[in-house]
Amino acid sequence: MSCSTILITEFISLFLYRHLYNLKMYVPYKERQSRIPVTTRRVVMQRCEGRCERCGGKVPVFLHHRHYRTLGEEQPEDLQALCKECHGSAHRDEHGLWWNDPEEMIIFWYGDPYGG
Secondary structure, eight states: HHHHHHHHHHHHHHHHHHHHHHHTTTOOOHHHHHOOHHHHHHHHHHHHSSOOTTTOOOOOOEEEEESSSTTTEEEEEEEEEEHHHHHHHHOOOTTTOSSSSHHHHHHHHHHTTOOO
């Protein structure tokens, strides 16, 4: 990765952080750490049967938030069981930039699907 690419990436990250934080849409990563309800976690793990819900591989899976709107009160449909590779790709956009919140990535590149 070139120096200019890194600088552009840092600029975009800083811009997004400031823009979304000022609009009270950005929740710092530490505050987004949730304790997924045990029953929800159990339902998702039973649903996936030990397989990645994206590629179908039978590997260790991790719970991935589709969004953070129900943080702490997640329902099974708010989560996906993904392998490490698919989980990483869920957080990267088509330019290879990393996004903690995949929903923020969609809003940035394609606009707010909720009209906000």
